[in-house]
Amino acid sequence: MRTRLVAWTLLTSALLAVAVWTVLGPPDRPAGSRLPLHDLTASVR
Template identity: 75%
Template sequence: MRRKRLIAWTILTSALVAVAVWTLLGPPDHPSGPRLPSRDLTAAVR
């Protein structure tokens, strides 16, 4: 039970840090590579 809570907190904090970095630096416009579908995701959001 304790381990699941730790994993949940880790995921939550990492997501919050990712959102903070995203809002501070803005979405990455440079292509990050063919293995990551981040460009398609940003294009779908826009």
């Protein structure tokens, strides 16, 4: 019973992740919001 619950949860999470990935697309900057600021300061110098 517990194994089926864990398997069902993992399967549902994977399907939800694929659906969100399909709708939103892959993240452009996984490093966070500090990366654009760093690029901006590097391009100014």
